[in-house]
Amino acid sequence: GPKVLQIPSHQIIDMGQMVTLNCDPVSNHLYFYWYKQILGQQMEFLVNFYNGKVMEKSKLFKDQFSVERPDGSYFTLKIQPTALEDSAVYFCASSLAGPQDTQYFGPGTRLLVL
Amino acid sequence: GDSVTQTEGQVALSEEDFLTIHCNYSASGYPTLFWYVQYPGEGPQLLFRASRDKEKGSSRGFEATYDKGTTSFHLRKASVQESDSAVYYCALSGTGANTGKLTFGHGTILRVHP
Numbered sequence: 001g002p003k004v005l006q007i008p009s010h011q012i013i014d015m016g017q018m019v020t021l022n023c024d025p026v027s028n029h030l031y032f033y034w035y036k037q038i039l040g041q042q043m044e045f046l047v048n049f050y051n052g053k054v055m056e057k058s059k060l061f062k063d064q065f066s067v068e069r070p071d072g073s074y075f076t077l078k079i080q081p082t083a084l085e086d087s088a089v090y091f092c093a094s095s096l097a098g099p100q101d102t103q104y105f106g107p108g109t110r111l112l113v114l
Numbered sequence: 115g116d117s118v119t120q121t122e123g124q125v126a127l128s129e130e131d132f133l134t135i136h137c138n139y140s141a142s143g144y145p146t147l148f149w150y151v152q153y154p155g156e157g158p159q160l161l162f163r164a165s166r167d168k169e170k171g172s173s174r175g176f177e178a179t180y181d182k183g184t185t186s187f188h189l190r191k192a193s194v195q196e197s198d199s200a201v202y203y204c205a206l207s208g209t210g211a212n213t214g215k216l217t218f219g220h221g222t223i224l225r226v227h228p
Contacts, residue, residue: 004157031214043158043203043218056215091157095214100146100207103216105157 002026004106006092007074012112018080021109023092025075032075033093033103034067036060043091049075082113116141116208120219127194127226135189135222137178137204145206147171147180147187148216152201161189161202194226 005024013019025032034046047057049067064083069075075094079086089110093103121136139145146165150158162171167182176191187204204219 001159033214033216035216035218042220045215045217048214058215093157098214100214102160102163103214105150105159107155107157 002029002104004092004094004104006090006106006109008109009107010110010112012114013082015084015113016081018078019082019111021077021079021090021092021111022074023076023094023106025092025094026096026104029094029096029104031095031098031101032067032069033095034077035091035093035105036088037091037108038088046077046090082111084113087111087113116145116206116217118204118206118217118219120202120204120222122222123220124223125225127224129195129226129228130193131226133189133191133194133198133224135202135204135224137187137189137219139185139187139204139206141206141208141217143209144182145208147178148203148205148207149176149178149187149189150203150205150218152203152221158203194224196226196228199224199226 007022033048035043037043047061066078089108091108092106095101095103117140119138148163149161152158162173164171164180170179178187201221203221205216
């Protein structure tokens with residue numbers, strides 16, 4: 001099936017530094033999403049993005065978070081500065097035809113903030 | 115807000131056993147309901163979805179029926195195989211803002227022994 005790639009698979013970073021998580025969505029998809037999963041907890045929605053804009057974000061999407069997708073490149077989640085509670089697995093997803101369409105997920109980036 | 119409850123955190127079965135994973139939801143209107151499966155090192159992948167009361171979703175021998183009356187979408191399989199070992203997530207997409215936000219349950223770890 002369609003594949004979403006995420007780079008890197010693992011990232012260890014010191015608290016206060018900036019980190020950028022990269023997502024290579026399915027090539028013709030138009031809607032992009034980030035989810036966060038803390039170890040042992042459920043996956044939670046962070047944000048979704050369409051046509052260059054954030055459509056909806058949750059309360060987990062703090063001011064230190066930002067997303068963008070410059071033309072033809074990765075869909076990125078940037079955290080600046082990082083905090084200890086940002087340690088989690090971050091999943092990217094994309095969908096083709098709109099919010100009710102099937103979302104395809106990447107394998108996740110495991111972020112550890114020390 | 116919307117929520118999804120999976121009763122079983124872990125299920126251990128032998129091959130050819132019958133599987134039931136319970137999923138109940140809370141949301142207004144008629145949300146779309148999903149079952150996702152996640153294998154080690156991968157992101158969640160869609161098993162199937164259902165959008166209307168009494169609609170049955172199915173894939174690879176797994177099935178679930180949308181029940182608006184009991185707000186349930188229980189996953190069943192008549193005869194499990196060792197290869198079915200994975201984490202199973204029930205999820206919903208609400209009808210409110212219609213931005214594609216998925217709300218996940220905590221997940222159920224299924225282990226099938228030969």
